[in-house]
Amino acid sequence: MEKIFSRPESLYDLPTHYCPGCGHGIAHRLVAQVIDELAVREKTIGIAPVGCAVVAYDYWNFDCSEAAHGRALAVATAIKRVHPNNVVFTYQGDGDLAAIGTNETIHAANRGENLTVVFINNAVYGMTGGQLAPTTLLGQKTSTSVEGRDKEKHGYPLKISEMLALLPGVVYVERVSLESPQEVLKAKRAIKQAFENQINKLGFSLVEILSPCPTYWGLSPKDSLEWIKNVMQKEFPLGRIK
Amino acid sequence: MLKQKILISGNEAIAEGALQAGCSFYAGYPITPQNELIAYMAKHMPKKGIFIQAESEPAAINMVYGASAAGARSMTSSSSPGISLMQEGISYIAGAQLPSVIVNIMRGGPGLGNIAPAQSDYFQATRGGGHGDYHLIVLAPGSAQEAYDLTQTGFDLADKYRIPVMILGDGILGQMMEPVTLSTKKIKVNPAKSWALSGCQGRKPNIAKSFFLREGDLETFNLKLQKNYELIKNKEERYESLFVADAKVILVAYGTMARIAKTVVSQLRSVGKKVGLIRPITLWPFPQKPFNLKNKRTKFLVTEMSYGQMVDDVKLAVNGRNKINFLGRSGGGVPSQEELISKISKLL
Numbered sequence: 001m002e003k004i005f006s007r008p009e010s011l012y013d014l015p016t017h018y019c020p021g022c023g024h025g026i027a028h029r030l031v032a033q034v035i036d037e038l039a040v041r042e043k044t045i046g047i048a049p050v051g052c053a054v055v056a057y058d059y060w061n062f063d064c065s066e067a068a069h070g071r072a073l074a075v076a077t078a079i080k081r082v083h084p085n086n087v088v089f090t091y092q093g094d095g096d097l098a099a100i101g102t103n104e105t106i107h108a109a110n111r112g113e114n115l116t117v118v119f120i121n122n123a124v125y126g127m128t129g130g131q132l133a134p135t136t137l138l139g140q141k142t143s144t145s146v147e148g149r150d151k152e153k154h155g156y157p158l159k160i161s162e163m164l165a166l167l168p169g170v171v172y173v174e175r176v177s178l179e180s181p182q183e184v185l186k187a188k189r190a191i192k193q194a195f196e197n198q199i200n201k202l203g204f205s206l207v208e209i210l211s212p213c214p215t216y217w218g219l220s221p222k223d224s225l226e227w228i229k230n231v232m233q234k235e236f237p238l239g240r241i242k
Numbered sequence: 243m244l245k246q247k248i249l250i251s252g253n254e255a256i257a258e259g260a261l262q263a264g265c266s267f268y269a270g271y272p273i274t275p276q277n278e279l280i281a282y283m284a285k286h287m288p289k290k291g292i293f294i295q296a297e298s299e300p301a302a303i304n305m306v307y308g309a310s311a312a313g314a315r316s317m318t319s320s321s322s323p324g325i326s327l328m329q330e331g332i333s334y335i336a337g338a339q340l341p342s343v344i345v346n347i348m349r350g351g352p353g354l355g356n357i358a359p360a361q362s363d364y365f366q367a368t369r370g371g372g373h374g375d376y377h378l379i380v381l382a383p384g385s386a387q388e389a390y391d392l393t394q395t396g397f398d399l400a401d402k403y404r405i406p407v408m409i410l411g412d413g414i415l416g417q418m419m420e421p422v423t424l425s426t427k428k429i430k431v432n433p434a435k436s437w438a439l440s441g442c443q444g445r446k447p448n449i450a451k452s453f454f455l456r457e458g459d460l461e462t463f464n465l466k467l468q469k470n471y472e473l474i475k476n477k478e479e480r481y482e483s484l485f486v487a488d489a490k491v492i493l494v495a496y497g498t499m500a501r502i503a504k505t506v507v508s509q510l511r512s513v514g515k516k517v518g519l520i521r522p523i524t525l526w527p528f529p530q531k532p533f534n535l536k537n538k539r540t541k542f543l544v545t546e547m548s549y550g551q552m553v554d555d556v557k558l559a560v561n562g563r564n565k566i567n568f569l570g571r572s573g574g575g576v577p578s579q580e581e582l583i584s585k586i587s588k589l590l
Contacts, residue, residue, distance in 0.1 A: 042443035045312075057449050063439045065311045065450040068334050071304035074296070078308030078316070079439060081292045082267060086441050104304070107297035 008032040010041045010061050017055070021221025023178045023211030024052060027120055028059050030184070031091065034192045035062065038199065044087045045079050047072040051093040052126040070101025073108035076115050087198060089116035094135040095125045098160040105160065109204045112169025116194045117206040119161070122213040123232060130216030134158035137235050142216070157235055161208045165242035172197050172205035173241040178212065179228040183238070210236055246424045252415040253319075255386040255422050256345055257282035259393030260317050264430040265343070266291040267316035269305035271298055273324045274357045275413035276347035280319060299324040303331030303344070310340035311450035313438030315397055319345035321413075322363050323354060325371075332406055333372030336467075337452025341400035343393065344378070345409045347416035350573045358574030359413030361499060364551035367410050368526040375464055377471050379407045379478065380525040382496040386420035392523070394430070401433055403474055410525060412547060414498040414576075471527075480523035483532050485511060489518030491589045492535075494544045494556050496522050499577065503545060506582045517586060525552070533559035541589050545577050546570045 007013060010032035018024045035041050041062050048056040050069035057064035067075040072090040080088040090097075097105050097119050108115065124142055125131040131144040135157050139148040149157075165173045172194060176187035187209055194205035210232050212224035219227055250258065257279050260268070268283040268291075280295070287293040292309070296302035302318045309316035320328060325346045335342055348363045350356040370376045379399050383389040389411060396407040439448050454460035482500075484507060486492055495503040500521040510517045520532045533542075533556065542564055544553040553568045560566055569585050571577050 043441040045439045045441065054453060055455070057447070057451070061442075061447060063442050063447050063449070065308065065439055066334075066338070066453055067307070068304060068330055071300065071307075071331070074301040074304035075308035075311070077294070078267065078269065078292075078305040078314075079312045081294070082309050082312035082314045083440060103297055104301050107301065 008036040010035045012059055012061050014059060016059060018052065019215045021212055021214040021224055022052070023122065023209065023213070024120065026178050026184060027118065027209055027211060028056060030188045030191050031118055032060060033188060034195055037192065038195055040087045040195070040199070043085070044089070045083070047076045047079070047088070047090040049090070049092040049096040051096050053091055053093065053120070054127070056091055070096050070099070071104055072096065072101065073104045073113070073115070073117070077108050077111070077113050080113060080115055087195065089118060089195070091118045092120070093126070094121045094123065094133045098134040098158050102160070106164070109164045109170050109206070110167045112203045114198050114201055114203055116198045118191060119206055119208045120211045121208050121236065122211045124213055124216045126213050126216055134160070137232065159236070161206060161241050164206060169204050170206070170242060171203040173208070175208040175210065175236060175238050175241060177210040177228055177233060177238055179210070179225045208236070245426060247421050248424060249419050249421055250386060251278050251417055251419045252383070252386045252389045252411055253278035253347060253417065254282045255390040256319070256393045256409060256411070257286065258422070258424070259390040260343065260397070261286055261288070262425050262429055263315060263394040263397035264432050265315045265317050265397065266432065267306070267309035267314040268292070268318065269294040269296045269302040269309070270318050270320065271296050271302050271324060273321045275349055275359070275416050276319050276321050276345065278416070279345065279347070299327035300331060303328035303335070306342050306344070307331055307335050307338070307340060310335065310342040311338065311439050313432070313435045313440060315432045317343040317345065319347065321347045321349045322351050322360070325363065325366070329372035332378065333370070333374050333376065334452055335406045336370070336376035336378065337374065338450045339404040340406070340450065341404050343396045343400055343407050343409065345411070348410065348412045356574055357413065359498060359547060359576070360572055360574070361412055361497060361547035362551065362572050363410070364525065364546070364548060367408050368528070368555070376467060377526050379403070379405055379474060380410050381407065382410050382523060382525050383415065384497055384500045384521060386418065387422050389415065390422050390424070397430070399478065403470055405470065405474070410497070412498050475527040478524055479527050479529040479531065481529040481532055482521040482523060483519065485518040486520065486532065488516050489540060490516045491541050491543055491586050492518040492520055493582070494520045494522070494542055494552070495546065496525060496552065499545055499547055502577065502579060503582065506579050506586070509579070510583065510586065515590060522552070528555040528559060530559050535564060538563055540564055542566045543585060543589060544568050545582060547576055548572045
């Protein structure tokens with residue numbers, strides 16, 4: 001019998017450390033699948049963030065670097081400039097990319113660095129215990145916004161993808177979601193597009209992935225997917241932004 | 243080939259030394275008094291090399307982290323407040339064992355301080371500076387020629403020990419123009435690095451990291467770093483000593499301050515005063531050998547453009563055997579020849 005679905009070579013055969021219902025496992029796999037399909041595993045250098053995905057390199061079967069919190073795009077800029085024919089991507093959470101690393105994010109994008117960014121938006125800081133993130137929704141309760149995010153105190157959810165889309169160096173921005181198998185397939189197509197853009201030397205591409213964090217949303221895995229669909233996607237609408 | 247002698251500032255000499263050493267990646271952010279260095283790199287970096295004016299010092303040092311992880315000989319430069327901003331990145335570079343060269347052309351502090359020359363970042367440079375148990379090799383040139391030469395040495399040491407190397411100068415050294423004899427040798431070839439990130443073709447994946455979460459792993463790794471530091475301490479002490487054998491008073495100074503001290507020593511020697519000089523060239527590892535004197539009555543006079551930082555290392559090296567005195571000024575003040583001579587005459 002022909003085997004038509006298996007673990008990508010770019011992904012090690014290991015159980016992950018992620019919580020039940022977490023989106024990172026799916027996102028890791030999508031990245032690995034795309035790298036296999038594009039046959040660039042031996043050319044790929046991934047940059048892992050600080051956050052829940054810090055040990056992404058334990059799961060990916062290709063060269064990887066850690067970066068200090070928020071600095072992934074500075075590290076990636078240099079690696080890509082040194083090895084312009086390699087495929088270089090960052091995998092970053094919302095705190096990493098849109099809070100502590102906003103400066104590095106905006107300037108790498110504005111330089112039009114020929115990089116791919118996989119941006120995981122789960123609306124909280126997961127690794128440190130579910131604190132308020134730049135992307136936390138208004139009213140959303142976190143350990144540092146105990147009454148819920150209040151626009152007077154905490155400002156609004158930061159739409160970094162829309163901001164980046166304004167920059168001429170940015171060629172592609174799309175927001176996708178992991179709330180259903182159909183959306184996961186769309187997410188994979190977007191990630192593939194973002195890698196193809198780099199291979200075709202088009203410039204800076206970013207895919208924002210709305211990803212569940214049942215643990216710090218205080219919801220079951222199933223309800224988390226519902227929450228993405230019914231609540232989070234209203235604030236962060238899906239689709240191609242640029 | 244004829245030797246080429248040119249008149250350049252210390253900042254430019256460091257840049258030229260880096261290019262001679264095969265530095266192919268530079269990222270930096272403007273700050274006085276090291277702006278000639280970044281400008282020189284922008285102008286002279288060969289076409290195949292990479293120059294980036296970063297958006298901040300944290301971005302610059304993390305670019306150096308990335309370029310070093312990718313196997314390039316890479317450098318950044320800044321001055322005191324900028325170096326403070328880079329400390330996180332330097333700690334990560336040390337933790338990931340990435341060879342790189344970081345230049346600090348010191349100015350007055352704390353805070354925004356001023357743009358006058360100073361030596362008040364000695365503690366930060368020699369104690370690691372950022373978080374964690376780590377060291378950089380710290381090289382302190384005393385002239386533009388030595389800045390040119392030591393920068394090249396710095397790249398070699400960084401690669402040899404997989405360690406960040408700091409070139410520690412001050413605003414006078416950086417700005418002062420002096421004749422420098424350039425090397426007639428070919429530009430150095432960046433040595434092959436089997437651990438570097440380049441894509442895992444034909445090998446297992448390489449990982450650049452400093453994260454060791456599993457119990458015991460970080461301690462094992464830190465012990466490996468410590469072993470490397472011990473090796474460096476045993477092999478890489480560098481210093482200059484002058485008229486030490488019969489000296490009654492030995493001045494201890496580095497960098498620009500050693501230039502002034504040297505003038506004082508030769509002036510006093512010309513009138514028969516028994517004065518000598520020890521000039522540490524590596525500030526970490528701090529030279530131990532020259533401080534082990536037979537004559538316990540010899541006195542040391544440590545002089546710095548700070549209120550006493552290197553003097554602590556002299557105390558550790560002397561270990562109570564001899565008396566140690568100190569003369570220092572900071573915040574733009576530089577101990578003068580007259581101040582030194584007056585202090586020495588009280589000690590003689």
